[in-house]
Amino acid sequence: MTVTEHARNPVVVARDIRKSFGQNQVLKGVNLSVRASEVVVILGSSGSGKSTFLRCLNQLEDIDGGWIEIDGESIGYDYVNGRVRRLSAHRRMLQRRALGMVFQQFNLFQHLTAIGNVMEAPVSVRGIAKSTARAQAMAFLEKVGLADKANLYPYQLSGGQQQRVAIARALAMEPKVMLFDEPTSALDPELVGEVLAVMKDVARSGTTMIVVTHEMGFASEVSDRVVFMDHGVVIQDAPFEDLAANPASGKVASFVRNAKH
């Protein structure tokens, strides 16, 4: 395979994803493809199913219908002779490691220092020697601009710094795809910029990213495509400029208008 062919291959394919909670059908057939190194922003009103969709990609939720492939591998299930089989817990756990996730609430281990947080999974999950993991963790902390805070605990860090540690922690597992679920929504406004700047760096380094955010500056400057979700379906999937020029609905238009202030 040539480099160009590889670049064209989707790393994430989600087809017709359906998910209900009781009577509430939250995902009604979501489709998305993301190619290597692409940055896709997901927009949509609260309750439109954005978090649920990311959680399905990451197997934090079981899907009711459709299928997901990450890097060509069927996620959660396999399909043999037309029959659907759930993969083993072990296989699913290995698949989950291929995705890094950053949440609105940073979810750091409070009893571990910044570097302890970044080393934890490489040591305990991947079995990397502590000295190697420490050196690698330091490199990831440097990447997010926090090498000088390596030995501080989460309570000694600002919200923006904690979220940058959370990004370093996810990167340290060298995931095929990074998922971000409103990573700046819990931050004081003056701390949003430093987190977005780190995310921009991560994007520039060629990491494949799916980002749920309301930050229109990030959507317009950094994303390759924007996917707009409404009531459990994708109503538009296009570069930001196309969304701005030809919004698929009034809701899309008002999101984009807000972007321009």
Ligand code: ADP
């Ligand atoms: P968004 O992230 O776009 O705001 P969510 O995916 O969080 O939307 O939620 C979509 C809908 O699914 C909402 O109506 C929410 O109440 C419902 N929902 C999400 N998670 C659960 C759950 N674990 N149990 C029941 N309902 C849920």
Ligand code: MG
């Ligand atoms: Mg959400």
